[in-house]
Amino acid sequence: MTRIAFLGLGHMGLPMAVNLVKAGHEVHGFDLMPAATDAARAAGIPVAASGAEAVAEAEVVITMFPAGRHVISAYEDELLGAAAPGTLFIESSTIAVDEARTAHELALAAGHRNVDAPVSGGVVGAENGTLAFMVGGSDDDFAAALPLLEAMGKRIVHCGGPGLGQAAKVCNNMILAVSQIAVAEAFVLGERLGLEHQALFDVVSQASGQCWSITTNCPVPGPVPTSPANRDYQPGFAGALMAKDLGLALQAIEQTGTDARMGRLAQQLYAAFADGEGAGRDFSGIITDIREGTV
Secondary structure, eight states, rough: OOOEEOOOOOOOHHHHHHHHHHTTEEEEEEEOOOHHHHHHTTTTTTBBSSSHHHTTTTSSSOOOSHHHHHHHHIIIIIIIHSSTTTEEEEEEEEEOHHHHHHHHHHHHHHHEEEEHHHHHHHHHHHHHHOOOEEEESSHHHHHHHHHHHHHHHEEEEEETTTHHHHHHHHHHHHHHHHHHHHHHHHHHHHHHTTHHHHHHHHHHTTTOOOHHHHSSSSSSSSSSSGGGGGGGGGOOBBBBHHHHHHHHHHHHHHHHHHOOOHHHHHHHHHHHHTTTTGGSBBBBHHHHHHHHHHO
């Protein structure tokens, strides 16, 4: 049994923490939002009065925060100084590659260990313990984190040194955004050509256009009963989060001088989607804006 401090108990963090408890670990949580702490207590997870209190006796600290600035601020202002020497910090937020490397350097300078381990799989994956983890860090630190990641996910990939987990996440989500837009455009085109949704799904899901965006996150109601389209596009993975992740992708594109025209276009479309009703809707809901010509 490992004593774990889990900071960030939102839609993703709480079910991840619950799965760690189910695996036999002692988890103490903290979140700034009262609704999140209430939900954690209801799930049987003790909640500390502060981040510093949560990490003080922890062997491992897992953070799941909205943005890189929150990670670095929490590390500098509270967490690293309160943790026991040699604590393993697992940073599972989706942040910029350079922010992940800054967090890693801060942790090492304070006498701790650190890996970046962003996730893919959404709320359903977090609840079912089927997340994918993309991990950046040393071989030894990856080995130390692996049993805990396996309690929360099904596929864990060591992508290389510090920051490279975040690099893989940025690339993955750029692919996801582009494919979700393409699938949405295809369904809108099919509608206007007179194709039934089910007929198009039956073809594409078994043909060369097959992808996660159609077989799992199908953007129209009916063909995939568990897709967000069947619950009025409740996330899932919200459009605001996809817009944020594509902002990180755009930052990486510009820093590396990469000619990524589809990635840039996807970022523009999701930024427009998130500026409207799409902020709180599943990112597959962009099909409604494509249908209406508002992105």
